[in-house]
Amino acid sequence: MNNHTSKTTQVLMLLFLLSVAGALIIYFAIHSPVEMDNYAGRGGEKSYPDGLDDFRRILVYSGILLTSALLALLLISAASAKESAKDKILNYFLFLLVFAIAWKSYPYWANGLHFVFSGGTSSLYDPKDLIPYVDIGIIWSVPVLFFHMLIWLIVPLPVILAVINIRKEGVNYKDALTLLIIVLLVSSFYFTPDYMYWFMD
Helix, strand or coil: CCCCCCHHHHHHHHHHHHHHHHHHHHHHHCCCCCCHHHCCCHHHCCCCCCCCHHHHHHHHHHHHHHHHHHHHHHHHHHHCCCCCHHHHHHHHHHHHHHHHHHHHHHHHHHCCHHHHHCCCCCCCCCHHHCCCHHHHCHHHHHHHHHHHHHHHHHCHHHHHHHHHHHHHHCCCHHHHHHHHHHHHHHHHHHHCCCHHHHHCC
16 A cells, blocks of 8 residues: 655645635735626626736636646546555545635635625626636636536545545545545635525526
8 A cells, every 4th residue: 555645646735735825815815896887897898997807817817727737637647557546536636626716716706706795695796797707708617517517426426436445445644635625625615605696697
């Protein structure tokens, strides 16, 4: 049994930490939601009223690039015969967590929507009028949609595989890390209240 963390897993964990750092930057830098009364951004026709278009794009697209890098590393890990089953399961859940934070949630937070939906709901904030949809459209939105549609499959099934692996190989710190990542993944939904209400607007 391999008790050493693979280099791929180490890189994935570093990228995860970067995604958390980006989330903290957004939380501290964005102090209010977009002023939709004065904004009609479909197709990038107008700038955000606060003038933070470029700043938001840097944050949002750094998350998209970060998630894309993790996906590439995950595929490399999955195809590698040198990676242990525990590493592959850990890498998988690291990718899901970074997707939930950086790809899915960065745009929500960068547009200040946590200020809106933490206190109720609103139909003013059409995602099609906001970054990143105004730039890349369904390239961003379709993965988010499938993530939410399949969440009850893409999490429980690998958990079952992890339990089978534990029964076969025993428990080590990688299993504890995987459990922590799963808890963080579930907790991430708490920080994006009414996400699908907004997303499906």
